[in-house]
Amino acid sequence: MTTALESGPQASPRKKAVFRTPRPEDGFAVWEMVKNTPGLDTNSPYSYVLWFRDFADCSLLATVDDEIVGFLTGYRRPDEPDTYFVWQTAVSPRHGIPFLGVKLFEAAADRQRDRGARYVEATVSAENKAILMVLRQYARKRSAEVTDRVLFPADWLGDGHHDEVLHRIGPLADVPSKQKENTE
Numbered sequence: 001m002t003t004a005l006e007s008g009p010q011a012s013p014r015k016k017a018v019f020r021t022p023r024p025e026d027g028f029a030v031w032e033m034v035k036n037t038p039g040l041d042t043n044s045p046y047s048y049v050l051w052f053r054d055f056a057d058c059s060l061l062a063t064v065d066d067e068i069v070g071f072l073t074g075y076r077r078p079d080e081p082d083t084y085f086v087w088q089t090a091v092s093p094r095h096g097i098p099f100l101g102v103k104l105f106e107a108a109a110d111r112q113r114d115r116g117a118r119y120v121e122a123t124v125s126a127e128n129k130a131i132l133m134v135l136r137q138y139a140r141k142r143s144a145e146v147t148d149r150v151l152f153p154a155d156w157l158g159d160g161h162h163d164e165v166l167h168r169i170g171p172l173a174d175v176p177s178k179q180k181e182n183t184e
Contacts, residue, residue: 017062017069017097019107022052026061030071037090048073058084060108062091062100069095072108076117083170084112086122102134109138119170123151125162135167143173 022030027049034040034048052059055075062070070091077083086108091101109120120138124131139146151166 015064015096017064017095017100017103019104020061020063021056022059022061022071023056024049024053026068026071027052029068030061033068033071033090033092034088040088040090058108058112060104060111062095062104064095064097069097070100070104072104074108074112076112077121080119082117083119083121083168084109084117086120102137105134106138113142113172118172119168120172121166121168123164123166126165127162132167135169139169142169144169144171 027047028045030048030052031043031045035042051073055073058074058076060072061068070089072086072089074084074086077085086105089101089105091104109117112120122131122135124135126132136146138144146167146169148165148167150163152164154161154163157164
């Protein structure tokens with residue numbers, strides 16, 4: 001998972017993020033966010049438009065007043081349909097909502113868990129301590145283990161790229177019905 005955690009001003013009580021499923025027409029705005037977020041691999045605008053056509057049900061946007069302030073792309077693995085892979089996520093540094101990146105990740109992963117996913121996977125570099133903490137916290141809250149291994153070594157990915165370390169969370173505990181009611 002490539003990601004950028006938020007930083008910025010304290011939240012205004014009036015600001016509230018709305019999570020929604022992306023549409024193909026959101027692809028260019030997400031591409032612009034990626035382009036302006038250090039540390040994220042910039043793919044083509046077409047890749048996001050296509051992603052939001054084919055994998056929209058596994059991805060999520062955060063909006064404030066209809067402006068996209070965060071996104072998460074993911075998919076269910078074809079060879080392991082009970083596994084949800086989080087590919088890329090970022091939030092705008094000026095959104096002003098505390099822990100928006102964490103909330104976005106948890107909402108997307110829980111949505112897939114509600115749809116039958118038993119595992120959540122993401123690739124994270126060892127230097128990205130904040131995201132590693134988010135993954136461990138997510139696993140702990142859901143009574144799951146986290147395992148890791150090198151998925152793709154750096155020499156497969158070109159000069160200057162780090163090893164892509166796969167972090168696998170699961171199996172995920174079922175959501176108690178009372179907790180499910182509070183999240184819908």
